[in-house]
Amino acid sequence: MKREEKIIVGISIGDLNGIGSEIVLKIFEDNRMMDFYTPVIFASTKTMTFVKNYFKLNINLNGINTTKEIVHGKVNVLNCWKENVNINFGKEDLKIGEYAIKSLEAATKALKDEEIDVLVTAPINKSNIQSDTFKFPGHTDYLAQELEGDSLMFMVTDTLRVGLLTDHVPVKDVSNHISPELIIKKIDTVYNSLKTDFRISKPKIAVLGINPHTGDNGVIGTEDDTIMRPTLKKIKESGKLVFGPYAADSFFGSDNYKSFDAIIASYHDQGLIPFKTLSFGQGVNFTAGLNRVRTSPDHGTAYEIAGKGIADISSFKEALFTAVSIFKNRNEFEELNKNPLAISKRKRFDERKYESKKK
Structure with a gap:
């Protein structure tokens, strides 16, 4: 300052x-x-x-x-x-x-x-x-x-932080927007924001899957197996504490989210519905990465x-x-x-x- x-x-x-x-x-x-x-x-x-x-x-x-x-x-x-x-x-x-x-x-x-x-x-x-x-x-x-910078919609409270891979994108186009390059860029933005903006020295990040039940081994879509898992493995090998993909339907209800410093959702409603439900009007929309x-x-x-x-x-x-x-x-x-x-x-x-x- x-x-x-x-x-x-x-x-x-x-x-x-x-x-x-x-x-x-x-x-x-x-x-x-x-x-x-x-x-x-x-x-x-x-x-x-x-x-x-x-x-x-x-x-x-x-x-x-x-x-x-x-x-x-x-x-x-x-x-x-x-x-x-x-x-x-x-x-x-x-x-x-x-x-x-x-x-x-x-x-x-x-x-x-x-x-x-x-x-x-x-x-x-x-x-x-x-x-x-x-x-x-x-x-x-x-x-x-x-x-x-590279902007990212980051919804935050004192105890919950949810970032988005894609934000204002129609649901029918979500999977076409998600690529290894996008996943790496967005995770880097969240990781750096947690360290710089929230003073978390070793951030632990969870990533939600693209499809229901993360595709069920290809039965409900292949993107989680062909794009998400290999990319997250590569990121984790670089030293970042990144985990997933997790099935979105049970992730928040099981309180699993409390084990992480941030959660990255694949698309708008996947992340914002649970965030707004849990934040009870105390949530903040922060544009990270700028x-x-x-x-x-x-x-x-x-x-x-x-x-x-x-x-x-x-x-x-x-x-x-x-x-x-x-x-x-x-x-x-x-x-x-x-x-x-x-x-x-x-x-x-x-x-x-x-x-x-x-x-």
Whole structure:
């Protein structure tokens, strides 16, 4: 971290007709949040004031026009537009999608320019963001283009981490996308993220099979035998603690997942259904593998409850703290690797701390 001040958290506002703006402002009603980081909401003061008044929230907003005007200890709103926005909670609106993209693009530029330290994205509607200039299925794909590295959707809590080999891919196309090269790349991304972002020195990773019962010896598909098993064997021979493929239907119900630092699912629903079931709204979507930190809550726009004042802030709050934690871990990892003596001291300190906890 280059700055002396608090970590600056940029927040893209997402779909204004959804629950994003409500949960963002509700979180910062608690002034203690500013003890941990400085928030910058990419939207407009007019729009956020409307949301504040609509939900009768007790919060002071500090409107700014450039990141140079950021004030620590305040909820900063960086003006990305000046006009009034017609907000209709719960309604899908192409115009609202345009404002979601304005916010995202401005926040991403600030992240690339190191004017903010991390980015937390409020939910968007994947349908109303599409245009001639924005043709991405979601945040992850857009940020993969804008930032350096190999992106991976990594759903995380304190006790569960699930990565995906394929994310926004139709089920009928999943097996065509999975190759030895993809498996190796995604496992490397998860492995490096566990070490760098979560400070796990020897990560242990489980991989779920592609087909039901991992193919049942070719009866229900051959991909697990011809692609997955040989590739995992090769990776394990390189020294990584990688295991599988495991049959996905029984893996989570048997609590087998608790034996691993991360689980890699072959496709979207195979990983996200058990993750969201087990995380109980505490989950965070982290885009691993990029040179900048981005997180988001594990839910969508929730049009059905938007504007009713009942949206749960838990997942978004976790996304904020997770982004800050990962940013700190990355910087500490970098510093420790520059100074081997510091690594040795840190290891001895951690061992003493662990032994004292055991007693």
